[in-house]
Amino acid sequence: MVSRLRWAVVGAGWVARDHMVPALRASERSEVTLVVDRDLAAAGRLAAMLPGAAAAGDVSALAGAGLDAVYVATPNDAHLPVVAAAAAAGLPVLCEKPLAAELSDAERMVELVEAAGVLAATAYDQRWHPAHREVTRLVADGALGTVTAVRIVYGCWLPPEWLPPGDTSGDNWRADPVRAGGGAYLDLAPHGLDLVGALLGEDVSTARTFLQRRVHDYSVDDGAVLVGSTASGVLVSLHVSYNTRDVLPRRRLEVVGTAGQLTAVDTMGQTAGGALTFADGGDGEQREIAFDVTLDPFTAQAAAFEDALLGSASWPFPISRDLALLRLLHDAVDVPSTSSVPSARPEVHA
Helix, strand or coil: CCCCEEEEEECCCHHHHHHHHHHHHHCCCEEEEEEECCCHHHHHHHHCCCCCCEEECCHHHHCCCCCCEEEECCCHHHHHHHHHHHHHCCCCEEEECCCCCCHHHHHHHHHHHHHHCCCEEEECHHHHCHHHHHHHHHHHCCCCCCEEEEEEEEECECCCCCCCCCCCCCCCHHHCCCCCCCCHHHHHHHHHHHHHHHHHCCCEEEEEEEEECCCCCCCCCCEEEEEEEECCCCEEEEEEECECCCCCCCEEEEEEECCEEEEEECCCCCCCCCEEEEEECCCCCEEECCCCCCCCHHHHHHHHHHHHHHCCCCCCCCHHHHHHHHHHHHHHHHCCCCCCCCCCCCCCCC
């Protein structure tokens, strides 16, 4: 047992800087002691915000650094060498989604962490949003009766020249087919596909996807719709987009059942808040459902991973299951997939 978990953050970009690092800094159980980025200056700038943290330009720095965990937030095509270095050093790893730009890289990553026997997880932060945790609880308690459908809309505006806050590089890698592996579909649909399983306790097992290249002048898709079903027959639709203006309604989750419907608005994303309502299937009356509007999903995710590292709770989402969902996501683009996705009701930790 250690007094504080020592983390390395690999990838000093927007998501790490503005979301995961603040979550770790807010924790009394963790500290970031190493920042790694191939742009050493970027690593240094982020490390300078963290008392006592060192900066490095290569993942070889992970070995012998006295670490307890590694968080990976590089562009998608660079995930594999980081996870390989972490596995070789015997370090647990929390890797941003999707696991890799190429499915073969993701498969290799899972082989490496399983052979090393280290805890490895995909950073699907939406699993941990307090509103989504409340939906999970209500579904498990039977408040919706027989669940019949899950509908998710998750969109944003991401033109070719888009850059995240604070980035002046001019490099929008999320629209690069090599580094990202795809566009809106591979970036946003994994969140929805994962979230369905977290909410229902069973994953989508059959799916078909339609890609859209309609608005932005780049070679990746700027929109997609996935339609699918769970093994028990819950129908699922995920509409994701890079072509929805940010001022428009663009983030909505609906879980429909025979006894009622839950609707979450503006909960999909990196920040706290949003709204959750329940519509009664008997009289149609609607009421607001309370949840912690101050807790962001990255902070909740960090706490859950800390619990697993410290042995106070198990991690409820096996990396093999995440890989199966990524494979389903790839298969769905061409033909409906009939492969079975391993699933179990996720454990819920406080």
